Amino acid sequence: MNIGIVCYPTFGGSGVLATELGKALAQKGHQVHFITYQQPVRLNGFIPNIFYHEVQVPTYPLFDYPPYETALASTMVDVIKNNHLDLLHVHYAIPHASAAYMAKQILQKEGKNIPVITTLHGTDITLVGRDKTYAPVVAFSINQSDAITAVSQNLRDETFKIFPIEKEIEVIYNFVDVERFSRKPIDAFRKVIAPHGERILLHASNFRKIKRVQDVVKIFYNVQKEVPAKLLFVGDGPERSTAEDLARELGVCDEVRFVGKQEQMEDILAIADLFLLTSDYESFGLAALEAMASGVPVVSTNAGGLREINIDGVTGFMSNIGDVASMSRQALEIIRKDDVLQGFKQRAAIHAKQYDIHNIVPQYEALYSRFL
Numbered sequence: 148m149n150i151g152i153v154c155y156p157t158f159g160g161s162g163v164l165a166t167e168l169g170k171a172l173a174q175k176g177h178q179v180h181f182i183t184y185q186q187p188v189r190l191n192g193f194i195p196n197i198f199y200h201e202v203q204v205p206t207y208p209l210f211d212y213p214p215y216e217t218a219l220a221s222t223m224v225d226v227i228k229n230n231h232l233d234l235l236h237v238h239y240a241i242p243h244a245s246a247a248y249m250a251k252q253i254l255q256k257e258g259k260n261i262p263v264i265t266t267l268h269g270t271d272i273t274l275v276g277r278d279k280t281y282a283p284v285v286a287f288s289i290n291q292s293d294a295i296t297a298v299s300q301n302l303r304d305e306t307f308k309i310f311p312i313e314k315e316i317e318v319i320y321n322f323v324d325v326e327r328f329s330r331k332p333i334d335a336f337r338k339v340i341a342p343h344g345e346r347i348l349l350h351a352s353n354f355r356k357i358k359r360v361q362d363v364v365k366i367f368y369n370v371q372k373e374v375p376a377k378l379l380f381v382g383d384g385p386e387r388s389t390a391e392d393l394a395r396e397l398g399v400c401d402e403v404r405f406v407g408k409q410e411q412m413e414d415i416l417a418i419a420d421l422f423l424l425t426s427d428y429e430s431f432g433l434a435a436l437e438a439m440a441s442g443v444p445v446v447s448t449n450a451g452g453l454r455e456i457n458i459d460g461v462t463g464f465m466s467n468i469g470d471v472a473s474m475s476r477q478a479l480e481i482i483r484k485d486d487v488l489q490g491f492k493q494r495a496a497i498h499a500k501q502y503d504i505h506n507i508v509p510q511y512e513a514l515y516s517r518f519l
C-alpha cells in the first residue's frame with residue numbers, strides 16, 4: 148500500500164506513535180509518506196520506502212498567523228496526486244482531520260477518492276478539541292473521516308460524550324516495540340546517575356500542567372526519606388521550572404536530574420526502577436507502556452485510559468489524581484525490597500507484550516485494507 152501519514156513531528160506521544168507506525172509499515176513493505184512541518188523526531192536513519200514531505204508555510208506581512216492548515220491541505224493534495232497515495236492516515240484531529248477533509252474535497256472534484264483515517268490521541272478531544280474555539284470544526288471533520296480510531300476505550304467513550312459523532316470509533320491500542328525496549332542496563336550510565344546503588348525513579352513527559360509534575364517531586368521527596376533514591380526527569384516543557392523550584396524548596400535538587408528531551412528512551416528506561424505518571428488525564432499513557440516494556444513498574448493516577456494499561460497491584464499501582472500520600476506509599480512498597488521490585492518488573496514486562504508492535508500494526512493494516 149501507499150500510505151500518507153500526517154502527524155506532529157515532536158516528542159509528544161501522538162507523533163511518536165505515528166512515526167513508529169510508519170516505520171513498521173515500511174518494514175513490512177508498504178510505501179510511507181510522512182507529511183508534516185518538520186522531520187519527526189523518531190524518523191532517524193535512511194529507510195528506502197519512507198518519504199518525507201515538508202509542509203512549507205510561507206510568511207507574508209499580512210499574516211499575523213500564517214495559515215498552516217491551508218498549506219497542509221495543499222501539500223496533502225500535491226503528495227497524494229504525485230505519489231498516487233491509496234489513503235491518508237492523520238494522527239491528532241487538530242488541524243489534521245480538517246485539512247484532510249479539505250484535501251479530500253479538492254481531489255474529489257478531480258475524480259479521485261482518497262480515504263481518510265483519523266486517529267484520536269487524547270487532548271485533541273478532551274482538552275483542546277472540546278474548546279469552543281475548535282469544537283465545531285473538530286466534530287465536523289472527525290465525522291467526515293472514512294474511519295475513526297481511538298487509542299483506548301476510554302478515549303472512544305469520552306469522544307462520544309463530548310461530540311455528536313455519527314460513526315463507529317474503533318479502538319486500536321497504542322503499541323511498543325518490545326524487543327527494542329528490552330535493553331540491558333548500561334552499568335556505567337547507572338553508576339553516573341546512582342553511584343551508591345540508589346533506586347532510580349523516572350518521569351518522562353512534555354511537562355504540561357496536565358502532567359502534574361509537582362506531584363512527581365513530592366512523591367520522590369517522600370520516597371527518598373525512606374529509601375535512597377534518585378529522580379530522573381526526561382523531556383521539557385512549561386512546568387519544568389516549577390518542578391525545579393519545588394525540588395530546591397524541598398532540599399532534594401541534588402538527587403533530581405533533568406536530562407531534557409531524549410531520543411534513546413530505551414537506554415534511559417533500562418536503568419530505571421520505577422516510572423511515575425501523575426497526570427490529570429491520559430488517554431493511554433504511551434510513556435508508561437514504554438516503561439513497562441523495559442521492565443519498569445508504573446505508579447500512576449487512575450485517570451482516563453491508564454486504567455486500561457496499568458494493572459493495579461500487578462504492573463504497578465494506581466491512585467486518585469493528586470493523592471501524593473498514596474502514590475508515595477505505593478512507590479515505597481514496590482522499591483523497598485529487591486524481590487518485590489523484581490516481581491513487579493517481570494510482570495510489567497510480560498504485560499507490555501500484549502501491546503507489542505507485531506500485534507497492533509496488523510490491526511491498522513486490516514483497517515486500511517477495508518478501503519482499498
Ligand code: GMT
Pocket residue numbers: 158159160161162164239268269270298321353355357428429430431432433434
Ligand atoms: O501527553 C501529551 O500531552 C501528548 C499527547 C500527544 O498528542 O502527543 O499524548 C496523547 O497521545 C498519546 C499517544 O496516543 C497518549 O499516550 C497520551 O496519553 C495522550 N495524552 C493525553 O491524553 C494527555
